Each structure stands twice: as structure tokens, then as C-alpha cells.
Amino acid sequence: MVAKAKTEGLAQIRRSRTRRVLPAEVRVGDLMSAAAALFIAKGIEATTVNDIVERAGVGKGTFYHYFETKEDVIVALRERFSRDFTAEVAQAVASCPTDDHRARFAAWLRGTVEAYIANYKLHDVVFHEFRPGNRNVKDKEIVLAQLGELLAAGEAAGAWKLPDARTAAIVIFDGMHGVVDDAIAGDQREAEPICRRLSELFSRMLSG
Amino acid sequence: MVAKAKTEGLAQIRRSRTRRVLPAEVRVGDLMSAAAALFIAKGIEATTVNDIVERAGVGKGTFYHYFETKEDVIVALRERFSRDFTAEVAQAVASCPTDDHRARFAAWLRGTVEAYIANYKLHDVVFHEFRPGNRNVKDKEIVLAQLGELLAAGEAAGAWKLPDARTAAIVIFDGMHGVVDDAIAGDQREAEPICRRLSELFSRMLSG
Amino acid sequence: MVAKAKTEGLAQIRRSRTRRVLPAEVRVGDLMSAAAALFIAKGIEATTVNDIVERAGVGKGTFYHYFETKEDVIVALRERFSRDFTAEVAQAVASCPTDDHRARFAAWLRGTVEAYIANYKLHDVVFHEFRPGNRNVKDKEIVLAQLGELLAAGEAAGAWKLPDARTAAIVIFDGMHGVVDDAIAGDQREAEPICRRLSELFSRMLSG
Amino acid sequence: MVAKAKTEGLAQIRRSRTRRVLPAEVRVGDLMSAAAALFIAKGIEATTVNDIVERAGVGKGTFYHYFETKEDVIVALRERFSRDFTAEVAQAVASCPTDDHRARFAAWLRGTVEAYIANYKLHDVVFHEFRPGNRNVKDKEIVLAQLGELLAAGEAAGAWKLPDARTAAIVIFDGMHGVVDDAIAGDQREAEPICRRLSELFSRMLSG
DNA sequence: AATGAATGAGTATTCATTCAT
DNA sequence: AATGAATGAATACTCATTCAT
Structure with a gap:
């Protein structure tokens, strides 16, 4: 049978x-x-x-x-991802002296690139394949806020000067995303060289 | 359009x-x-x-x-989009003197932002709601090549200096994308202010 | 049934x-x-x-x-048909003395013809309207084995003599099929006369 | 495109x-x-x-x-097959002395088996995979008529004796079909041994 | 005679979700 | 809490046939 x-x-x-x-x-x-x-x-x-x-x-x-629906798992996965991601980066930043803003930014960049390289597959699937209403915007907002704060602190302390902090944060974050994706697409999975190239560009932007 | x-x-x-x-x-x-x-x-x-x-x-x-399948239309739409997009931008750039590289870059930025604002809905739907492996990578490559050429020409002419042209191109393109998305999310649909903010950041990057 | x-x-x-x-x-x-x-x-x-x-x-x-597909039901139906068919015939044969081979063969023939007449519609539809490679061969094999055994037992006991048991089994089974089909096509649905005509021919074959 | x-x-x-x-x-x-x-x-x-x-x-x-429909080709193929088949067999039979009925029957058997072995694939597909109304019955009828005639002639001449010519014809034809199919399934594609085994059985049937 | 663009009725199959146990 | 049998709405795709050229 x-x-x-x-x-x-x-x-x-x-x-x-x-x-x-x-x-x-x-x-x-x-x-x-x-x-x-x-x-x-x-x-x-x-x-x-x-x-x-x-x-x-x-x-x-x-x-x-x-879970109420299948989508719920995705949302949960997304939240878990964002939580872990920001926590990791926050820890890396926190290990730097409070007043060394250049170092803190470098730590942020390094931590972000590393975390992204380590988890880009899940990230892609969970953030790109599914977009319900505006939640993902909210998730991105958390990450942007973290970076925005860092940039604002540095500016307040005179470490750099920015015309528009939000624009800078977005360019930095999305630019970093794109460059890491490109590296991965080219089978380059080391954080070091990527960070070096990005640092160069970003420090120009910040130095103005 | x-x-x-x-x-x-x-x-x-x-x-x-x-x-x-x-x-x-x-x-x-x-x-x-x-x-x-x-x-x-x-x-x-x-x-x-x-x-x-x-x-x-x-x-x-x-x-x-x-069309062989429903997906085929999406692919076709994507190709048409990219083709039209680059053509439009190329035209805008071509209207500038060949040797005024700053102006050409400004035209590129302006053309890109405008084209994107005008068509972001189709862009979103066609490039984000559907993932066929690496074709979209190919489509992006076309756009990046256009920008890369422009940057290389400027550098050769001494208009600016770049450590890594590809990294810069990606940061500029994806950064611009993110900023326009953010503006649209905030119901800001004018190209002018967006371009001003981006110009500021990007010219810093180029000036080094 | x-x-x-x-x-x-x-x-x-x-x-x-x-x-x-x-x-x-x-x-x-x-x-x-x-x-x-x-x-x-x-x-x-x-x-x-x-x-x-x-x-x-x-x-x-x-x-x-x-069922995984529509075809699965057909396969299942076929299996059920073969199982029921052979069981019925086996029962008819078993009601004869173990050593009366002529009677056993007659019972086999009678049982087979009757079962076939009773179910030829399902048989036709399930075995002829659909072709899954070699499964039907497998199903036929079961039936042939049953008859082959009976013929072998009779030969061993000296009830008859056969040059090639398998050839005989196939001729008997397919011959019976054809004759019953022909009778049904002529609206003749009684087992009795069909069996009589077949017996005549088959006993000649067996007697040699 | x-x-x-x-x-x-x-x-x-x-x-x-x-x-x-x-x-x-x-x-x-x-x-x-x-x-x-x-x-x-x-x-x-x-x-x-x-x-x-x-x-x-x-x-x-x-x-x-x-062709009016797709089915028409199948029907045409079937007719061509039957025509060629019977023509071939008729020719084989005709090469025997008109009064040597045993030889004529042997020629019929040999011709039939050979023609069937040579074309069983087309036969299977065209006669088993498609059954419209009663046409295939008609096609079979032609073949049976040919054999029936041969059997009747032999009986009239006293070469053998048959209780029921039609039953015999069907058993012979369908039996032969089944045995050839079985041989082919066992990768045995020579006519000779098949004919020998069938002859043995059929001559018993005819001799009575 | 020859072509192939155009048609649309027809159906198997998937899968998230519910609920009786 | 845990299960998995039961459900049915929802849809891409096929292909024989027609007919304008």
C-alpha cells in the first residue's frame, strides 16, 4: 500500500x-x-x-x-540576528578607550565586517528574501542608530566633522555592505584587507 | 523614464x-x-x-x-530596466565637456538619483522580490562599470585620486542607493537636496 | 470478487x-x-x-x-487487483484434492475465467490504459508463477508432460485472456462455455 | 529579449x-x-x-x-503496420505448396514471430497505448481472419482437427504474442528457438 | 500548399493552517 | 503540551487546434 x-x-x-x-x-x-x-x-x-x-x-x-505563522519564524530569526549582531559590535567598540573616537570607529568597522562575513548567508536570506511592511526598516534603524551615536560622539569631541550624520551613516553602512558582498562574490573572505580599503575611504569622508 | x-x-x-x-x-x-x-x-x-x-x-x-515561465518576465524586466537606466545616465554624463570630470561626476550622480527616484518602485519589485542567483550581480556590474570608467578617467586626468577604484564605486553606488531609499521612506522625493548631501561626502572621498 | x-x-x-x-x-x-x-x-x-x-x-x-500522484492510485489498484485475483484462484484450486492434478487445473481455469469475467473492466482500465514500464510485467509474473507451479506439480506427478513449462503457462494464460475478451466483445459472459472450449484445447496441449 | x-x-x-x-x-x-x-x-x-x-x-x-487530429496519425500508423504485417506473413505462407498445410502453418508462425520481433516497439506503442472505440479490434480481426482461413483449410483437407477454429486462432495468436514478449523481455531476440517451442505446443493442439 | 502566431480550456499539485485526539 | 490527519484555496503551465498571412 x-x-x-x-x-x-x-x-x-x-x-x-x-x-x-x-x-x-x-x-x-x-x-x-x-x-x-x-x-x-x-x-x-x-x-x-x-x-x-x-x-x-x-x-x-x-x-x-x-509560532503563529511561518513568517513568524523569519521575524524571530531577524530579531535574533540583529540582537546578536549589534551586541557583538557593541562589545568590540566598548573595548576601546571612550575618548579614542578614531579607534572606536575602526573597531566598529572591523566588528561589523567580521560579523557580516560570518553570517552573510543567514543575513541575505532573512533580510533580502522577505520584506514585510516596514519591520526590516526598523531592524536597520537599530544598526544605524548605533553607528550614528558613534559618529555624533566623535563629532562632539572634535574628532571629525560631518555635514549630515545620517547621510554619512547610511553611506558607510550600505557601502560597507556592498563591498563585503563584492568580496564574498570574489571568494575573498578575510576581514583585514576589506577593512583597510574601507578605512581609507571612510577616513577621507570623516576628515573632510 | x-x-x-x-x-x-x-x-x-x-x-x-x-x-x-x-x-x-x-x-x-x-x-x-x-x-x-x-x-x-x-x-x-x-x-x-x-x-x-x-x-x-x-x-x-x-x-x-x-516567455517560458513567469520568472522570465522578471528577468526581461530587469534587463530592460538596467539598459534604460544606464542609457539615461550615460546621456546625462555625455552632455558635459569631456574634460570636466567633476562636472561629469556630478551629472552621473544627478542622473542616477533622478532615475532611481523615478523608478524605485519597479526597481524594488524587480530586484528585491526575486532572487535568481547571480544575474542581478551581472546587472549591477553594468552599472558599476559605467561609474568605474568615469572614476578612472578622472583619476587619469588628475581630477582626483583613489586608492581603490572598485571599492569607491561600490561605496558610492550603494551609499547613494541607501540614501535615496531613506529619503523616499521619509517621503522626500526631490533629487536636489539628496544630491547636495551626497556630493559633499563623495567629493571628500575623491579629494582625499 | x-x-x-x-x-x-x-x-x-x-x-x-x-x-x-x-x-x-x-x-x-x-x-x-x-x-x-x-x-x-x-x-x-x-x-x-x-x-x-x-x-x-x-x-x-x-x-x-x-498518494503522491494520481498514478500512484493506479499502481495501488493494480497491486490490489493482482493480490485479490491470485488469492481467489488459489482458493478455488485449494478446494481440490492435492493429487488430482487434472481437477486442479480445471479449477484454476474456471477460477481464472470467472474472476476475469467479473472484473475485466477494472482490469482493462488499470492494466491497459496506463504504462509504468515494467511493473505490469511484475504483476503478470505473480500470476504466471501460480500457474507454473501447478503445471510443474502435475508434470512431476506424471499427470502430463510438457516440453517447456513457461511457454505453456504463457500460452495458456494469454490464450485464455484473448478468448475471454473475445467472448465479452460478443456479449457472451458465461464462464461455462468458454471453459469448455479452452479445456479441450489445453488438455490436448498437456496430453501431448 | x-x-x-x-x-x-x-x-x-x-x-x-x-x-x-x-x-x-x-x-x-x-x-x-x-x-x-x-x-x-x-x-x-x-x-x-x-x-x-x-x-x-x-x-x-x-x-x-x-491529418485532422493527432489521433489520426496513430490510426494511420496502425493501418500501415497491419497492412505490412499481414502482407509479409501472407508472402511467407504463399511460398509453401498449397496442399502442405503443416508447412503453411509453420510458415505462418515463423513469419509472424519474425515480423513481430522486428517491429514490437512500434506495435506496443501503437496498439497498447491507445485504444479508440473498437478499431484495434478490427485490426486484430484481419490478422485472425488470415490465421482462421489457414486453419480452416487444413481442417478441410484433414491435416488436423479442431473443435473450435476461432478459439484456437485466438489462443495461437495471443499465446504467440505473449511468448515473444517474454522472450524480448529476457533479451532473447531470435525467432528460431521461440518458434520451436511454440510449434511443439501448437502441433499438439492441432493434432488433438 | 505552407506557415507559425495566437488561443484558452483544462488539471494536477502544493502547503500553510486547523483541530480532533 | 504534543501530534499528524485533514483540509481546500490558489495557480502555473500544457498543447491540440485554428486561422490570418
């Missing part, structure tokens, strides 16, 4: 027949990780909820226990 | 049941324009092939006579 | 909108019976999956929950 | 741009041969009219000049 074969096949994959009760945190984490891996491998659209629960080793209903 | 319907109206009128044989060019143009309008209005996913043929006033088979 | 609806009626009644969870076996059976009835009535190609689920009283998704 | 590429590709395949006017016979023959080759290679359903005209090197309209 066709149906039997199919059912048995599924059963083989699933680790156990018993229901395991796990802390919600773990379940959510499993689901998100499974989704992330699949999104990267096959793209968001091509990844079905079935794929996700199968990879996470849970029943389909469980998915809908923790 | 980029990728606008040049042959609409006719299609609207044609509601008759009679079969009309038209030059392939016209048919393809009608279909692409109908698709573009709908993609902008409803998004790519929400636009069905039925919608497209209905708007274009042709039978569904005709669509598949000219 | 081969492959007849054992669980129909229930499906007919169930027109309610409520979701009913049934044992997989029953669902699969309902779906297969509905498909069989429609295939016989309208042909395979003319029967849509919609027709099937409507007749079975389930949602369309349910169909694809149990 | 997508459309252009597609059109050009087709143009490449087509040999010439000029319309060649050929005798209708040739055109029909080309079309039938192209169809036969494709039917064998891909199956009837999977072969489109486009495939056929492309392979035949003519425009699509030309197909509909010579």
Missing part, C-alpha cells in the same frame, strides 16, 4: 515514538535553527513547514504551538 | 474576440508593461499570469509563446 | 462539513474504490483527482496525504 | 527559410515516420504535435493539412 510505505518512512526519520516534553526555550531554539539551516540551503519559499518540523524532529502541531 | 509602457492604450481598447497578429516586439512589450504595472501594484507573488494576460489583452497561451 | 468497494456507502453518507479522522486503511480503501469506479466509468484520463475526492467524500489534500 | 532567443533557436533547427513544395505522399510519410520514432522514444502522450513537426522539418500548419 502506498500510504503505509509513506507513513513508515516518516516514522523511520522521527527519532522516537514517545512524546518528549522539553522546555519551551529548547523547542523554539530547535525550530529556529532548523528553519535557518533550511532557509539558507533552499531559500525561504522553497522551505515548507513540513521540512522544518521534520528537521527539528517534532510534530507539525508543535510548530504552531510556538 | 525607465521601462514605462510605450504601447499601452491600444491593449486596453483591444477587447474584441478577434485574433490579431502583431509584431513580436509589440507583443513582448505589451506583456512586459502589463507585468511591470501589476508587479508594482500588487507585488510579484500576488500577480498571476492570468492577471498579466488579461491586462495585456491577449490569451494565456500567448504569454507562454513569448 | 476482486477489488470491489467494501467500505462504500459510508462515504456517500458523509457529506457533512466536519472533519472526521479515520484509520488510514479505511481512507485509502475509500479513495481506491472511488477511483476504481470512476476509472471504469469514464476512463483514467477523463477522471480528475477532484472527481475522486468528491466521490470519496474527502478533501483534496487528503488524497495527496495518501 | 526572451522571445527573440526562442524564435531564433527554432529557426536554427529548421533547415531552410523557403517553403518547399513536396509531393503529398512524401510529406505524409515524413510526418508518420517522425511520429513513429517519437512515439517509440517518448510514448504517445508525451509526444506533442510540435515535436512531430519539428522532427519532420515542417510547419505546424502542415501537420493539420494532412
Whole structure:
């Protein structure tokens, strides 16, 4: 019988027949990780909820226990990404003396490039393949705010001078994005040379 | 104007049941324009092939006579967009004296910002809502080449000095993109102030 | 009777909108019976999956929950047919004394002709209107094996003598098929006279 | 442009741009041969009219000049097959003395097996994959008539005795079919051994 | 006679989500 | 909390046939 074969096949994959009760945190984490891996491998659209629960080793209903819709996972993934990303960069910046603004900017650049290189696949998939309303704008805003603050502090301290801080922040951030993408497309995955090239340009901009 | 319907109206009128044989060019143009309008209005996913043929006033088979899949129209639209885009900018640049490199760069920036503002909706939909691997990279390459040439010519003539022309081109192009997007998000749709802010930053970068 | 609806009626009644969870076996059976009835009535190609689920009283998704494609039902139907067919014939043969080989052969012939007459419509549709490479060969093999065994046993016991058992089995089986088809085409649906004519010929072959 | 590429590709395949006017016979023959080759290679359903005209090197309209529908080609192919088949066998039989009935039967068997081995692929596709109304019955009838006549003549001359000529003819013909199919499935494509095995069985049947 | 652009009815299949257990 | 059977709306694509040229 066709149906039997199919059912048995599924059963083989699933680790156990018993229901395991796990802390919600773990379940959510499993689901998100499974989704992330699949999104990267096959793209968001091509990844079905079935794929996700199968990879996470849970029943389909469980998915809908923790997320209202498929989009919810994406949003959650995005938030997690942004949180981790900014935290990492913030830490790198914080390791510099409060008043050495040039160093802080360099640390920001270095941290950003490194974090992006390390996670560009997830970034691409989660930020480019799906754009609901204006949330992603909001996510970008957080990152821009971080950079904007840094730039403003430096200007206040006389480390550099900027005609328009927001414009500069956007050019710096999107410019860095584009250059890293280009490097990756050319199989160049080292942060060092990329940062050097960007530093040169950006310090000109800041020095004015 | 980029990728606008040049042959609409006719299609609207044609509601008759009679079969009309038209030059392939016209048919393809009608279909692409109908698709573009709908993609902008409803998004790519929400636009069905039925919608497209209905708007274009042709039978569904005709669509598949000219395009193998729905994705094909998007690719075609992308190509048309890039072609028109660069042509427009090239024209703007060409109106400047060959040896006035600052002016040529200013013309490039102005032309680019204007063309982008005028067509960002189609651009967004066609370049962001759909990902065919690396074609968009190819499309971007054309635009970057245009800018790269301009920068190289200026440098050769001693108008400015650049450590790395490609990095500069990417930062300028993606930075400009981001700033225009931000302006549009803030309902600011005039090219003038945007160009002024960008000029300031970019001339610093070029002057070194 | 081969492959007849054992669980129909229930499906007919169930027109309610409520979701009913049934044992997989029953669902699969309902779906297969509905498909069989429609295939016989309208042909395979003319029967849509919609027709099937409507007749079975389930949602369309349910169909694809149990079968991967429309062809799968045909394959399943074929398997069920062969299984039921051989079981029926085996039972008829088993009712004869183990050592009366002539009687056993007669029982085989009678059982086969009767089962075929009773189900030739489903047989035709399922085995002739659709060609999946070599599976039907496999299905035929089962039937041939059954007959081959019977012939071999008789020969071993000296009831008859055969130069080549496989050739004989094929001639007997395909010959019987052709003759029954011819009778049915002539609106002759009684097993008795058909068997008599075939017996005459076959016993000559066996007696040598 | 997508459309252009597609059109050009087709143009490449087509040999010439000029319309060649050929005798209708040739055109029909080309079309039938192209169809036969494709039917064998891909199956009837999977072969489109486009495939056929492309392979035949003519425009699509030309197909509909010579055949009313796609089915028409199949019917034509079937008729050609039957005509050639019976003609070949008739010739083989005719080469035997009019009164040597055993020899005539042997010639019939030999001719039939050989013709079938040589053309079973086309036979399968054309007679098994498509069954419109009762035409194929008619085609089979021709073949059966030929054999029936031969059997009747032999009986009249006292060469053998048959209880029911039609039953015998069917068993002989379908039995032979099945045995040849089985041999081919086992990669045995020589007529000689097949005929020997069949002769043995059939002569028993005839001798009674 | 020959062509191939134009047509559109027709259908299998997918997959997010629900809910009975 | 966990499951997975059940659902059905929604859509891209095929291809035999026609007919303007």
C-alpha cells in the first residue's frame, strides 16, 4: 500500500515514538535553527513547514504551538540576528578607550565586517528574501542608530566633522555592505584587507 | 523614464474576440508593461499570469509563446530596466565637456538619483522580490562599470585620486542607493537636496 | 470478487462539513474504490483527482496525504487487483484434492475465467490504459508463477508432460485472456462455455 | 529579449527559410515516420504535435493539412503496420505448396514471430497505448481472419482437427504474442528457438 | 500548399493552517 | 503540551487546434 510505505518512512526519520516534553526555550531554539539551516540551503519559499518540523524532529502541531505563522519564524530569526549582531559590535567598540573616537570607529568597522562575513548567508536570506511592511526598516534603524551615536560622539569631541550624520551613516553602512558582498562574490573572505580599503575611504569622508 | 509602457492604450481598447497578429516586439512589450504595472501594484507573488494576460489583452497561451515561465518576465524586466537606466545616465554624463570630470561626476550622480527616484518602485519589485542567483550581480556590474570608467578617467586626468577604484564605486553606488531609499521612506522625493548631501561626502572621498 | 468497494456507502453518507479522522486503511480503501469506479466509468484520463475526492467524500489534500500522484492510485489498484485475483484462484484450486492434478487445473481455469469475467473492466482500465514500464510485467509474473507451479506439480506427478513449462503457462494464460475478451466483445459472459472450449484445447496441449 | 532567443533557436533547427513544395505522399510519410520514432522514444502522450513537426522539418500548419487530429496519425500508423504485417506473413505462407498445410502453418508462425520481433516497439506503442472505440479490434480481426482461413483449410483437407477454429486462432495468436514478449523481455531476440517451442505446443493442439 | 502566431480550456499539485485526539 | 490527519484555496503551465498571412 502506498500510504503505509509513506507513513513508515516518516516514522523511520522521527527519532522516537514517545512524546518528549522539553522546555519551551529548547523547542523554539530547535525550530529556529532548523528553519535557518533550511532557509539558507533552499531559500525561504522553497522551505515548507513540513521540512522544518521534520528537521527539528517534532510534530507539525508543535510548530504552531510556538509560532503563529511561518513568517513568524523569519521575524524571530531577524530579531535574533540583529540582537546578536549589534551586541557583538557593541562589545568590540566598548573595548576601546571612550575618548579614542578614531579607534572606536575602526573597531566598529572591523566588528561589523567580521560579523557580516560570518553570517552573510543567514543575513541575505532573512533580510533580502522577505520584506514585510516596514519591520526590516526598523531592524536597520537599530544598526544605524548605533553607528550614528558613534559618529555624533566623535563629532562632539572634535574628532571629525560631518555635514549630515545620517547621510554619512547610511553611506558607510550600505557601502560597507556592498563591498563585503563584492568580496564574498570574489571568494575573498578575510576581514583585514576589506577593512583597510574601507578605512581609507571612510577616513577621507570623516576628515573632510 | 525607465521601462514605462510605450504601447499601452491600444491593449486596453483591444477587447474584441478577434485574433490579431502583431509584431513580436509589440507583443513582448505589451506583456512586459502589463507585468511591470501589476508587479508594482500588487507585488510579484500576488500577480498571476492570468492577471498579466488579461491586462495585456491577449490569451494565456500567448504569454507562454513569448516567455517560458513567469520568472522570465522578471528577468526581461530587469534587463530592460538596467539598459534604460544606464542609457539615461550615460546621456546625462555625455552632455558635459569631456574634460570636466567633476562636472561629469556630478551629472552621473544627478542622473542616477533622478532615475532611481523615478523608478524605485519597479526597481524594488524587480530586484528585491526575486532572487535568481547571480544575474542581478551581472546587472549591477553594468552599472558599476559605467561609474568605474568615469572614476578612472578622472583619476587619469588628475581630477582626483583613489586608492581603490572598485571599492569607491561600490561605496558610492550603494551609499547613494541607501540614501535615496531613506529619503523616499521619509517621503522626500526631490533629487536636489539628496544630491547636495551626497556630493559633499563623495567629493571628500575623491579629494582625499 | 476482486477489488470491489467494501467500505462504500459510508462515504456517500458523509457529506457533512466536519472533519472526521479515520484509520488510514479505511481512507485509502475509500479513495481506491472511488477511483476504481470512476476509472471504469469514464476512463483514467477523463477522471480528475477532484472527481475522486468528491466521490470519496474527502478533501483534496487528503488524497495527496495518501498518494503522491494520481498514478500512484493506479499502481495501488493494480497491486490490489493482482493480490485479490491470485488469492481467489488459489482458493478455488485449494478446494481440490492435492493429487488430482487434472481437477486442479480445471479449477484454476474456471477460477481464472470467472474472476476475469467479473472484473475485466477494472482490469482493462488499470492494466491497459496506463504504462509504468515494467511493473505490469511484475504483476503478470505473480500470476504466471501460480500457474507454473501447478503445471510443474502435475508434470512431476506424471499427470502430463510438457516440453517447456513457461511457454505453456504463457500460452495458456494469454490464450485464455484473448478468448475471454473475445467472448465479452460478443456479449457472451458465461464462464461455462468458454471453459469448455479452452479445456479441450489445453488438455490436448498437456496430453501431448 | 526572451522571445527573440526562442524564435531564433527554432529557426536554427529548421533547415531552410523557403517553403518547399513536396509531393503529398512524401510529406505524409515524413510526418508518420517522425511520429513513429517519437512515439517509440517518448510514448504517445508525451509526444506533442510540435515535436512531430519539428522532427519532420515542417510547419505546424502542415501537420493539420494532412491529418485532422493527432489521433489520426496513430490510426494511420496502425493501418500501415497491419497492412505490412499481414502482407509479409501472407508472402511467407504463399511460398509453401498449397496442399502442405503443416508447412503453411509453420510458415505462418515463423513469419509472424519474425515480423513481430522486428517491429514490437512500434506495435506496443501503437496498439497498447491507445485504444479508440473498437478499431484495434478490427485490426486484430484481419490478422485472425488470415490465421482462421489457414486453419480452416487444413481442417478441410484433414491435416488436423479442431473443435473450435476461432478459439484456437485466438489462443495461437495471443499465446504467440505473449511468448515473444517474454522472450524480448529476457533479451532473447531470435525467432528460431521461440518458434520451436511454440510449434511443439501448437502441433499438439492441432493434432488433438 | 505552407506557415507559425495566437488561443484558452483544462488539471494536477502544493502547503500553510486547523483541530480532533 | 504534543501530534499528524485533514483540509481546500490558489495557480502555473500544457498543447491540440485554428486561422490570418
